[in-house]
Amino acid sequence: MIERRAKPRQRVLAGLVGALLFSVVGVSGVSADEVKLIFLPVGQPGPYFDVTMRPGEKRAFEVSVGDAAGDPVAVRTYAADVYTIINGGFGGRLRGEAPSGMTTWLDYPSATMEIRAGEAVRRPFTVTVPVDAGPGEYITSLVLENDKPIHTDGTVSVDQFVRQAVAVVVTVPGQRLPRLTIGAASHQVVAGRSIVSIAVANPGNVRLKPAVAFTLFDASGATISQTRLRMDTFYARTSTFVEVPLAALLLPGAYTIRMSLDDSDERAAADAEAIPLVVVAIAAASTAEGGTPDLAAVDQGAGRELKDPPLGLVALVGLLVVAGIILGAHLMRRRRDTGLRER
Numbered sequence: 001m002i003e004r005r006a007k008p009r010q011r012v013l014a015g016l017v018g019a020l021l022f023s024v025v026g027v028s029g030v031s032a033d034e035v036k037l038i039f040l041p042v043g044q045p046g047p048y049f050d051v052t053m054r055p056g057e058k059r060a061f062e063v064s065v066g067d068a069a070g071d072p073v074a075v076r077t078y079a080a081d082v083y084t085i086i087n088g089g090f091g092g093r094l095r096g097e098a099p100s101g102m103t104t105w106l107d108y109p110s111a112t113m114e115i116r117a118g119e120a121v122r123r124p125f126t127v128t129v130p131v132d133a134g135p136g137e138y139i140t141s142l143v144l145e146n147d148k149p150i151h152t153d154g155t156v157s158v159d160q161f162v163r164q165a166v167a168v169v170v171t172v173p174g175q176r177l178p179r180l181t182i183g184a185a186s187h188q189v190v191a192g193r194s195i196v197s198i199a200v201a202n203p204g205n206v207r208l209k210p211a212v213a214f215t216l217f218d219a220s221g222a223t224i225s226q227t228r229l230r231m232d233t234f235y236a237r238t239s240t241f242v243e244v245p246l247a248a249l250l251l252p253g254a255y256t257i258r259m260s261l262d263d264s265d266e267r268a269a270a271d272a273e274a275i276p277l278v279v280v281a282i283a284a285a286s287t288a289e290g291g292t293p294d295l296a297a298v299d300q301g302a303g304r305e306l307k308d309p310p311l312g313l314v315a316l317v318g319l320l321v322v323a324g325i326i327l328g329a330h331l332m333r334r335r336r337d338t339g340l341r342e343r
Helices: 101-105 311-342
Strands: 020-024 037-041 049-052 058-067 073-084 090-092 111-115 120-128 136-146 150-152 158-172 181-190 193-202 211-217 223-230 238-245 253-263 268-279
Touching: 037 073, 037 136, 037 158, 058 073, 058 111, 073 101, 073 238, 090 158, 101 136, 101 158, 111 120, 181 253, 181 268, 193 211, 193 253, 193 268, 211 238, 223 238
Parallel strands: 049 158
Antiparallel strands: 020 158, 037 058, 058 120, 073 090, 073 111, 073 136, 136 158, 150 158, 181 193, 193 238, 211 223, 211 253, 253 268
């Protein structure tokens, strides 16, 4: 994630240079502990590339690929788009996904190579800013990972890649245009609890870290749940979701959401007063990637009005009561007549 609160040349990009694990299909004879890749920018003061370039400008850079393990390892390296994960933060596309945006500015051919223990290999690449590039911040990444997946056995058997990513950030001089928008809402159930997701977008040209205020209302207008959280880095020209996990299951029905986004430092804000949310039959879903804020309390008792029962049910109950009265009276009359005859 890029920290923008510091001076422009001193920003820290945490989490872009580190190992990431993800499941794939395949088998390998090594363990994750035996893969220790080193992936570093060359000639940069920090752990990523952060440069200012003008439209039409071209520059050459280098990245260092190394192996800190005891055995040689086959690795693959490639350029990958950067996206914003749920609730903010860095996400890098996987191998084989088509490049777009700033990734197309890079001349960094994908390659597979074998790195010997203790060896470091430099790979050159270039960045060419299009002549029609608008002002603002642009980001992409270079990825290094083991070429073949690592198979692990245990309670859950998975195959893994150990990934490292180095961000490439280019700022094109010009006017900063921070913007935020809020879209539609949806509902899912994970681990027996409701999760409300609201689509959000950063169509501006700078990264943001907006504060989020969320309130959920039932059909009568009563407040069901409310919470506040702060998104992690929300990259320019990307979209994602604000995800709010609730402490209980929502009952089926119609709800509305009031939500605001506010990055006071960049003077970017968005507000939506009545986002519709329809909760239908409950169905389990898997968790999605991204940050998870604290569970938001749910109160589905306050303000709810008891609905009148259906007229058909009322009529049926009435008929049963009347029939019971008639039957009771008939039985009492027969018992009385039988007693008179016995006398």
